[in-house]
Amino acid sequence: MKSQDYINLEDELGAHNYKPLDVVLNRGEGIWVWDVEGNKYMDCLAAYSAVNQGHCHPKIMGTMIEQAQILTLTSRAFRNDQLGLLYKELCELTNSHKVLPMNSGAEAVETVIKAVRKWGYQVKGVPKDKAEIIVCENNFHGRTIAIVGFSTDEASRDGFGPFSPGFKIIPYGDADALKAAITPNTVAFMAEPIQGEAGVIIPPAGYLKKARAICTENDVVLILDEIQTGLGRTGKLLAEEHDGIEADLTLIGKALSGGFYPVSAVLSNREVMDVLRPGEHGSTFGGNPLACAIARTALKVLVEENMIENAAAMGDYFLSSLSQIQTPHIKDVRGKGLMLAVELTPDAGGARNYCEALMARGLLCKETHENTIRFAPPLVITKDEIDWALDRIEAVLKSGQK
Ligand SMILES: *Cc1c(COP(=O)(O)O)cnc(C)c1O
Numbered sequence: 001m002k003s004q005d006y007i008n009l010e011d012e013l014g015a016h017n018y019k020p021l022d023v024v025l026n027r028g029e030g031i032w033v034w035d036v037e038g039n040k041y042m043d044c045l046a047a048y049s050a051v052n053q054g055h056c057h058p059k060i061m062g063t064m065i066e067q068a069q070i071l072t073l074t075s076r077a078f079r080n081d082q083l084g085l086l087y088k089e090l091c092e093l094t095n096s097h098k099v100l101p102m103n104s105g106a107e108a109v110e111t112v113i114k115a116v117r118k119w120g121y122q123v124k125g126v127p128k129d130k131a132e133i134i135v136c137e138n139n140f141h142g143r144t145i146a147i148v149g150f151s152t153d154e155a156s157r158d159g160f161g162p163f164s165p166g167f168k169i170i171p172y173g174d175a176d177a178l179k180a181a182i183t184p185n186t187v188a189f190m191a192e193p194i195q196g197e198a199g200v201i202i203p204p205a206g207y208l209k210k211a212r213a214i215c216t217e218n219d220v221v222l223i224l225d226e227i228q229t230g231l232g233r234t235g236k237l238l239a240e241e242h243d244g245i246e247a248d249l250t251l252i253g254k255a256l257s258g259g260f261y262p263v264s265a266v267l268s269n270r271e272v273m274d275v276l277r278p279g280e281h282g283s284t285f286g287g288n289p290l291a292c293a294i295a296r297t298a299l300k301v302l303v304e305e306n307m308i309e310n311a312a313a314m315g316d317y318f319l320s321s322l323s324q325i326q327t328p329h330i331k332d333v334r335g336k337g338l339m340l341a342v343e344l345t346p347d348a349g350g351a352r353n354y355c356e357a358l359m360a361r362g363l364l365c366k367e368t369h370e371n372t373i374r375f376a377p378p379l380v381i382t383k384d385e386i387d388w389a390l391d392r393i394e395a396v397l398k399s400g401q402k
Contacts, residue, residue, distance in 0.1 A: 031381050043364050050258075064294050108253055108265060117133075139152070188223050190223035193229045231252060318390075325393070
């Protein structure tokens with residue numbers, strides 16, 4: 001079968017809830033992927049940062065194969081010999097006190113919504129069903145009904161109501177707005193350290209530090225969604241480290257499995273998690289031994305193979321090189337670590353066209369919204385490989401794509 005045959009099958013038989021680039025991949029290794037015709041591409045999306053460790057990392061693969069031959073799923077009705085070890089290693093690495101494992105990122109978000117509401121009623125003394133959670137404009141926290149209910153992106157929420165009440169939306173990056181929005185019923189403030197899906201939006205310096213202080217003063221739980229920014233992407237293990245703060249609840253997912261398996265987790269630095277009692281929350285696959293074994297190795301290679309340091313160094317180089325590209329089509333270049341974006345001018349011809357032109361030159365990346373191209377390769381990328389990418393990016397940006 002050729003690429004077009006696979007595309008036809010998908011278009012005919014699948015729901016059209018995505019608009020992928022028309023490249024049909026069947027192999028990956030490190031930062032590289034190959035299509036069914038054998039063409040090679042550099043992956044500058046890394047599955048939305050789920051493949052930080054690079055495609056098919058041999059050590060993670062080894063663990064997956066090994067564990068799959070021993071034990072895959074017990075359910076949490078019984079215990080397994082991997083879960084406790086993942087807890088221990090995650091807590092040591094992230095300086096957390098408690099962990100709750102789930103599968104997808106959205107489930108981790110749902111988990112914290114439940115936990116902070118319950119904490120609000122049981123610990124803070126908020127009247128029944130009055131708990132408020134403050135979130136930010138242009139947030140992205142996943143796709144469940146509760147989550148899209150507090151999205152400000154029309155495509156994400158239009159037609160899916162009615163939605164869950166109890167969420168208040170404030171501008172991102174505005175600490176005064178947070179202060180003003182807090183009431184005695186506020187249980188939590190949830191934000192992304194950098195808004196990924198919104199187009200790599202970096203808040204003003206000091207924002208998270210101020211948010212941390214405001215939450216502490218008002219007995220409000222600070223939740224940082226690090227599902228995309230976490231696990232080395234921004235050049236630190238967690239993006240909160242750039243601001244020298246610790247959230248009360250931190251969400252991780254995506255790269256927690258290095259792209260091998262859906263694994264997410266809620267990390268708790270405060271005793272919020274203790275309000276959840278047996279029977280109140282769970283997931284059949286959450287915390288299964290296969291997921292835990294994979295996550296343990298995915299974390300191990302991230303640290304042992306210096307991927308976080310590499311993300312910081314290569315990210316600085318990538319950003320400064322992108323910033324030097326001279327073309328009237330660029331409005332802004334921004335990023336932290338290997339989470340980078342080029343925002344095009346409104347009349348440049350649309351980010352999608354640039355992504356297609358880059359694909360034709362062997363580089364895969366994806367537009368976010370109309371005019372922003374995100375570059376987020378696996379964290380194992382080298383300087384020579386970034387130079388290779390820059391040659392293509394510069395050529396495409398300079399030529400324009402109208
Ligand atoms: C991807 C993402 C999610 C959702 O994760 P899924 O695994 O797709 O459910 C939530 N928050 C952020 C910041 C993300 O980038």
